[in-house]
Amino acid sequence: MDRSKAKIAFLSTYPPRECGIGTFTKSFVRIFDEFYVKDKTKIIAVSDELGKYDYSSRVIFEIDQFDPLSYVEAATYINNSSIEVVSLQHEYGIFGGDDGKYILKFLENVNKPVVTSFHSVLKKKMHSEHRYKLTQRIIDLSDSVVVMTNNAKKILIESFGINPKKIKIVPHGVPNIRFDEKVKGKKNLNLKNKTVLSTFGLINRGKGIEKVIEALPQIVNKYPDVVYLVIGATHPVILKQEGEAYRNSLAELVKKKSLENHVIFVNKYLDYEELVEYLKATDIYLAPQLDFNQAFSGTVSYAMGCGDVVISSPTNYASEVTAGNRGIVILPKPKLIASTINKLLGNPANMEKIKLNAYQFARNMIWPRVGLEYLNVIESNLYIEKSKWKQRIPELHDKPSLKYLKKMTDDFGIIQHSKLSQPDYDFGYSLDDQARAMIACSRYLKKYKDADAGDMIKKYLNYLKKAVDRNNVVHNFIDKNKKYADDYASDDSIARAFWSLCYLYKNQNPASDIKQEIKSLVDVYEKKTSNLFVKSIAYNLLGYTALKNVKQSTRLTDILVKRFKENSIINKWHWFEEKITYANAIIPYALVKAYELTKNENYLKIALSSLSFLEEAYYYKGIPSPVGQDGWYFVNSKKAIFDQQAIEAADMVILYNELFTLTKEHKYEKKAKEWMGWFFGNNLNEAVIYDNVSRGVFDGLTRTGVNLNQGAESIVVYLMAYLSFDKTL
Numbered sequence: 001m002d003r004s005k006a007k008i009a010f011l012s013t014y015p016p017r018e019c020g021i022g023t024f025t026k027s028f029v030r031i032f033d034e035f036y037v038k039d040k041t042k043i044i045a046v047s048d049e050l051g052k053y054d055y056s057s058r059v060i061f062e063i064d065q066f067d068p069l070s071y072v073e074a075a076t077y078i079n080n081s082s083i084e085v086v087s088l089q090h091e092y093g094i095f096g097g098d099d100g101k102y103i104l105k106f107l108e109n110v111n112k113p114v115v116t117s118f119h120s121v122l123k124k125k126m127h128s129e130h131r132y133k134l135t136q137r138i139i140d141l142s143d144s145v146v147v148m149t150n151n152a153k154k155i156l157i158e159s160f161g162i163n164p165k166k167i168k169i170v171p172h173g174v175p176n177i178r179f180d181e182k183v184k185g186k187k188n189l190n191l192k193n194k195t196v197l198s199t200f201g202l203i204n205r206g207k208g209i210e211k212v213i214e215a216l217p218q219i220v221n222k223y224p225d226v227v228y229l230v231i232g233a234t235h236p237v238i239l240k241q242e243g244e245a246y247r248n249s250l251a252e253l254v255k256k257k258s259l260e261n262h263v264i265f266v267n268k269y270l271d272y273e274e275l276v277e278y279l280k281a282t283d284i285y286l287a288p289q290l291d292f293n294q295a296f297s298g299t300v301s302y303a304m305g306c307g308d309v310v311i312s313s314p315t316n317y318a319s320e321v322t323a324g325n326r327g328i329v330i331l332p333k334p335k336l337i338a339s340t341i342n343k344l345l346g347n348p349a350n351m352e353k354i355k356l357n358a359y360q361f362a363r364n365m366i367w368p369r370v371g372l373e374y375l376n377v378i379e380s381n382l383y384i385e386k387s388k389w390k391q392r393i394p395e396l397h398d399k400p401s402l403k404y405l406k407k408m409t410d411d412f413g414i415i416q417h418s419k420l421s422q423p424d425y426d427f428g429y430s431l432d433d434q435a436r437a438m439i440a441c442s443r444y445l446k447k448y449k450d451a452d453a454g455d456m457i458k459k460y461l462n463y464l465k466k467a468v469d470r471n472n473v474v475h476n477f478i479d480k481n482k483k484y485a486d487d488y489a490s491d492d493s494i495a496r497a498f499w500s501l502c503y504l505y506k507n508q509n510p511a512s513d514i515k516q517e518i519k520s521l522v523d524v525y526e527k528k529t530s531n532l533f534v535k536s537i538a539y540n541l542l543g544y545t546a547l548k549n550v551k552q553s554t555r556l557t558d559i560l561v562k563r564f565k566e567n568s569i570i571n572k573w574h575w576f577e578e579k580i581t582y583a584n585a586i587i588p589y590a591l592v593k594a595y596e597l598t599k600n601e602n603y604l605k606i607a608l609s610s611l612s613f614l615e616e617a618y619y620y621k622g623i624p625s626p627v628g629q630d631g632w633y634f635v636n637s638k639k640a641i642f643d644q645q646a647i648e649a650a651d652m653v654i655l656y657n658e659l660f661t662l663t664k665e666h667k668y669e670k671k672a673k674e675w676m677g678w679f680f681g682n683n684l685n686e687a688v689i690y691d692n693v694s695r696g697v698f699d700g701l702t703r704t705g706v707n708l709n710q711g712a713e714s715i716v717v718y719l720m721a722y723l724s725f726d727k728t729l
Helices: 020-036 068-079 103-107 129-141 150-160 179-188 209-220 236-242 245-256 272-281 298-305 316-321 334-345 348-365 367-382 403-408 431-448 451-466 491-507 515-528 534-546 550-571 586-598 601-618 646-663 666-679 712-723
Strands: 008-012 042-047 059-064 085-090 114-118 144-147 167-169 195-200 226-231 263-266 284-287 309-312 415-419 422-430
Touching: 008 020, 020 085, 020 272, 020 298, 020 367, 059 068, 068 103, 085 103, 085 367, 103 129, 114 129, 114 367, 129 150, 144 150, 144 367, 150 167, 150 316, 179 272, 179 348, 195 209, 195 272, 195 298, 209 226, 209 245, 209 334, 226 272, 236 245, 245 263, 272 298, 284 298, 284 334, 298 309, 298 316, 298 348, 309 334, 309 348, 334 348, 348 367, 403 431, 403 451, 403 712, 415 712, 422 431, 431 451, 431 491, 431 712, 451 491, 451 515, 491 515, 491 534, 534 550, 534 586, 550 586, 550 601, 586 601, 586 646, 601 646, 646 666, 646 712, 666 712
Parallel strands: 008 042, 008 085, 042 059, 085 114, 114 144, 144 167, 195 226, 195 284, 226 263, 284 309
Antiparallel strands: 415 422
């Protein structure tokens, strides 16, 4: 077969560092180089001490496990290299920081596709709050996730809400040997005529080896040819913590039980070929580990691939792969271990049957086959067409449909929420939605002279009148029974309504029958405006710029500029407040409008500076990715990636189109189209947010796809964004 031209790097521990993940990675690299990949596979090695290991030339970068900056440097190196995709081998303990959190420094800074293989998969209840959130973020920042069993995939779906399509199952690789090589294996190790039991791996207390030693007297009394091989060096982390205390305790137990002729310690870190020889010589492989939550086990996999009978603790992994008489799962209790082994040795025919079942099952897991499956996952990320949205996006000079807006609008106004694509009256109406809808329809009416748009403007305007009660209090929410559902509207809601009224007033035909009615409402809402919060200031500013009120526009813009400068100095955070939450692009947009009115160059400078900061937060690997509602983005914290809202993309479109109209710089026109593409698949999930059937817009981008409801805000901001491509409006 033709070899893949993909340029791949594994991020993992790597030999000569003694670590099971490193051994696993080396096996993949060996198969890739031998069979499948044209260019030598590279390694980003995680080291617990820089310069300690004599790595091969395939290691292109060495990460200092305990230095967070080293992970950033590794990402920068990969970004500037020819590497096309990174395979991250994840285990919490091999990375620095609490629960290995430093790996986020790499994931948040690398701009190449990342395929993450999880070597530990735990249910939500087994995680601390910190580790759960960390795992969720690793999943979010990965382009694909690989696990080794169906059970692990199920856990990820149920515990983390991950899109099933993002998860790929690739089993643990095993040696490719012939079943009849086992006799030869014993001969090579001078174990001819012995019944060989073994346990291998980096030795630590969790392996439960003492349980087997305690069981051995009952076994060797009946079968004196039995020998038990304890294969592997002590885990280097354990060695640092307690030296050989555990191994010495095992040796003492052997002596106490008079088992010196039946237990052999192979105290060394074995290379692949040596390990396979020992497993070929093994009859029964014992995995009596004390932690039953183990998601995967390379030792159990290898033993099955070498045709051994596996007796394991009831871990998630062993329970799945040994089902169907392919092995035996029992609790790690000495008496139970002894009776199970004695029963097996007393029935050679059944023992051979289990060996053959395990071997045949594991043929689907031989390294050449697993390597090809994993390469397919890598290449599916490498060659994904990332620009299908360009084919989906409509011609933006065509007339957009008002079908769904009409559906969501009744005689009282636009209904706030929906159940799927049907209006949901239980949540009533909101001032925010009427205000934005009024602007959208005003632009639509101006461009297309559409009578339906004119009729809807009157309905939304009527809501703004009814939102003011007899005590002159403005309300945001009105329920399905047409009663006020709040005590008073927020400053932001009032400011949005003020903006919409000012916009409508300046864009209505002077002969319009509602011109004076609009002016009266402008006066009412202006008296209710407040300028405590940056969003309300921005919306109020948009109202005053629409009215061409230079004095008030200057006053409010100066407040925004002052807050920007103060926040930039105090927090080194080039934004107007200490958080990026909702409808953020509206602030630099208001500053641009203020510049257009006043010609104050400083206003445009601050608008562009704040936009630059926003862009840093709003892109991921070159893809539009606004801050999500699931946690927002605060100073000195992590950006929430999901749930992304339509208003964030729409406001970016409106801002970029305004900048293009002002500067004639085509980079802004290009970015406006990219962000409009968010609605058509130019997003992290490559999900289409605009529904061509209903002509509505889904309520945001989630981890698993899209929110299938299609509320008022989503369709209204979509129309506002769409219409902003007409530079005459």
